[in-house]
Amino acid sequence: MGRCYHLSKAVTDDQANEIIKELAERGDVKHAEISADGHYLHVDTLDGEFSVVMYSAVNICSRIANCELSFVKFDYTA
DSSP, X not given: OEXXXXXXXXXXXXXXXXXXXXXXXXXXXXXXXXXXXXXXXXXXXXXXXXXXXXXXXXXXXXXXXXXXXXXXXXXXXX
């Protein structure tokens, strides 16, 4: 079961690709995707532990797109 996070502002396609690339490089991320409108990040981890992954995701999103993340819901489709 993954989680869905709202991005504080829409990210561009280039920013989304870079964010996903950096998250995918982590060994503990099973799936990461940014919605087509650039407002949501869907993440699933291999072991169900999100704290370390999301700590990185917050820093990556801040650095690349100058935006913040907030939890929206559990994502049962991830």
